[in-house]
Amino acid sequence: MKLTLHHQYDFIPRFSQLAFASILSNIMVPISGLVDAAFLGHLPDISQLAGVILAAILFEYLYRVLNFLRSSTNGMTAIAAGRKDSHEMLLVFLRNGLIALALGLMILIFQHPLQNLGFSLLSGTPEVRAAGIAYFNGRIWAAPAVLLNFVMIGWFLGKEMGSKILLLSIAGYTTNMVLDYVTIVQWGWASFGAGLATAISQYMALLVGLIFVAQEIGDIPIVKQQVLNWQALKSAFAFNGDILIRTLVLVSALSIFTNLSAVMGTKALTQNGLLLQVLTLSHFGVQGIGFATQSFTGQFKGKGAFEQLRALVGVAAIASLLFAMPFALGAILFPHTVFGILTNHAEVIQDINLYTHWLLPLLAFNALGLMLEGYFIGLTEGYALRNAALIAFGVGFVPAAAVAWYFHSNHLLWLAISLYMVVVAIVLGGLLPHTFRSRNNNGTISALPMEAESLPVA
Numbered sequence: 156m157k158l159t160l161h162h163q164y165d166f167i168p169r170f171s172q173l174a175f176a177s178i179l180s181n182i183m184v185p186i187s188g189l190v191d192a193a194f195l196g197h198l199p200d201i202s203q204l205a206g207v208i209l210a211a212i213l214f215e216y217l218y219r220v221l222n223f224l225r226s227s228t229n230g231m232t233a234i235a236a237g238r239k240d241s242h243e244m245l246l247v248f249l250r251n252g253l254i255a256l257a258l259g260l261m262i263l264i265f266q267h268p269l270q271n272l273g274f275s276l277l278s279g280t281p282e283v284r285a286a287g288i289a290y291f292n293g294r295i296w297a298a299p300a301v302l303l304n305f306v307m308i309g310w311f312l313g314k315e316m317g318s319k320i321l322l323l324s325i326a327g328y329t330t331n332m333v334l335d336y337v338t339i340v341q342w343g344w345a346s347f348g349a350g351l352a353t354a355i356s357q358y359m360a361l362l363v364g365l366i367f368v369a370q371e372i373g374d375i376p377i378v379k380q381q382v383l384n385w386q387a388l389k390s391a392f393a394f395n396g397d398i399l400i401r402t403l404v405l406v407s408a409l410s411i412f413t414n415l416s417a418v419m420g421t422k423a424l425t426q427n428g429l430l431l432q433v434l435t436l437s438h439f440g441v442q443g444i445g446f447a448t449q450s451f452t453g454q455f456k457g458k459g460a461f462e463q464l465r466a467l468v469g470v471a472a473i474a475s476l477l478f479a480m481p482f483a484l485g486a487i488l489f490p491h492t493v494f495g496i497l498t499n500h501a502e503v504i505q506d507i508n509l510y511t512h513w514l515l516p517l518l519a520f521n522a523l524g525l526m527l528e529g530y531f532i533g534l535t536e537g538y539a540l541r542n543a544a545l546i547a548f549g550v551g552f553v554p555a556a557a558v559a560w561y562f563h564s565n566h567l568l569w570l571a572i573s574l575y576m577v578v579v580a581i582v583l584g585g586l587l588p589h590t591f592r593s594r595n596n597n598g599t600i601s602a603l604p605m606e607a608e609s610l611p612v613a
Contacts, residue, residue: 163466169315170447170467174474176317177443180308180324184439187331187356189432189497191349194339196498203345204498205279205421206286208428210346212413213273213291215406217262218301223398224255225309226449227391230532232313233450237457242381245372248310249382250391255306259299266295278417279424286346293350297357304357307364312446313453319367327360397537401528404544405575408552412572415560423565425503426510429494430486433514434521437482441475441522445529452533464530465591471526479522483514513569520576527583531590539586547578 195204228251235243262269270291274284304323311320331352338348381387409431416427448471455463486493490508498504524543531539551574559567 163463164470166451166463166467167470170451170470173312173315173317173450174444174447176321177312177446178440178478179443180320181439181443181446182436183324183328184435186436187328187353189436190332190335191353192429192432192497194335195346195349196500198339198345200282201421201425201498201500201503202280202282203286205283205425205428206288207290207346207349208413208424209277209279209283209417210287210290210350212277212410213269214294215410216273217269217295217298219406220399220402221258221302222305223395223402224251224302225305225312225446226398226532227251227395228306228309229312229446229449230453230535231391231394232310233453233533234457234535236313236315237454244310244314246381246387247313248306248368248372250388251306251309252303253382254391255302256299259302262298263296270295276414278414280421283421289345289347290350293347294353295350297354300354300357300361304360304364307361307368311367312450314371315450316367319364323360323363323367326363327356330359331356394535394537397541398532401537401540401544404548408548408572408575411552411556412568415556415568416565418560419563419565419568422503425498425500426507427565427568429497429503429507430510430514432497433482433486433493434517437479437518438521438525441479441525444471444475444478445525447471448526448529449533452530456534468526468530468587471530472523475522475526476519479518483518486514487511510565510569513566513573517569517573517576520573520580524576524579524583527580527587531583531586534590536590539583543579543582546582547575551575551578
């Protein structure tokens with residue numbers, strides 16, 4: 156069935172509402188990090204800020220690697236919503252919630268081996284490492300709450316409940332900012348206080364989220380016998396696998412970038428960490444648009460409205476670029492103002508403008524890549540994300556990073572991470588025509604793992 160131009164774009168108001176709520180919710184994560192940096196950056200000892208930047212590498216692995224729980228929950232819930240299958244939506248939440256809880260408890264059980272292994276692989280002065288370990292010890296206790304929050308947010312996204320996502324995020328990050336002031340400024344707990352404040356705020360968000368979930372799960376007695384269905388759980392793990400590989404590769408690239416920054420000295424580490432805060436701020440905002448793209452792609456697939464996919468990609472691409480570019484331009488045009496908010500150490504910000512221009516290609520291609528990743532997750536084609544990440548890492552990032560290390564060049568290091576983003580966007584963009592041609596109204600590609608059906612993986 157051919158759709159008129161009006162009907163092809165009739166999703167825009169709903170898409171805009173969900174994207175706006177997702178952006179506001181997502182952007183609270185880096186804003187919280189900026190508050191941490193602002194409080195710690197104004198302490199007399201700069202090693203407290205550098206230690207938190209270093210410790211954040213480990214939490215990139217512990218939390219961002221497991222962020223596939225949010226994406227997979229969103230995608231599967233959205234497809235079930237497109238089919239109007241309320242029982243399957245509930246089962247997605249319960250199954251992924253059990254997986255999240257189990258993984259969170261495992262992180263707590265193995266926190267000391269994780270800490271020892273992680274910091275043995277990172278470079279930094281003894282003072283920086285000590286501050287990083289203190290931050291780790293405070294923040295690690297949030298693991299179960301963080302992973303359950305991923306599932307809840309993904310579930311609300313798939314059901315287009317953007318207002319609930321926004322409210323639980325406001326509760327969590329407001330708590331974090333208040334506790335940052337109390338623990339860092341009032342009590343003088345420095346990096347440990349920043350980590351503990353983050354942990355407590357995650358449990359506050361979890362509490363608010365569970366109150367919302369309790370209003371939506373009245374059918375548990377009907378579906379409880381199906382929650383532990385092995386075939387369905389196996390299908391969920393299969394879908395998560397490719398997304399996990401993609402995330403591992405991305406986080407590895409960012410971790411290598413940060414570790415090579417540390418090799419170049421505390422000043423380079425701190426400068427690059429502050430510049431990455433701008434990328435992170437843009438990333439989490441654009442990722443909100445990516446989550447909305449996941450939701451609508453999944454819903455269009457679930458109800459067979461494949462002709463709206465091309466329109467969705469165009470709208471999401473324009474929105475992503477319009478959101479990301481002001482962050483890059485602001486940092487390039489007003490570097491001392493922007494970074495002076497985060498630290499008063501003149502030696503750090505006096506020549507940071509030498510590197511701010513790298514934010515322009517980095518943020519632009521990161522925005523396009525995140526949007527395209529959301530699109531392919533919504534289609535349950537996780538292999539596209541996996542392949543794009545592996546190609547970008549091997550062809551773009553690693554060679555340039557090796558040259559940067561050899562020549563001890565911070566500019567080449569920024570070229571390496573920029574090439575990663577460029578290659579991801581090019582590879583995924585090259586697959587778009589195939590997805591438009593291969594879709595049809597017969598639903599030849601399965602959208603959701605039902606009880607005897609597996610998700611397609613490469």
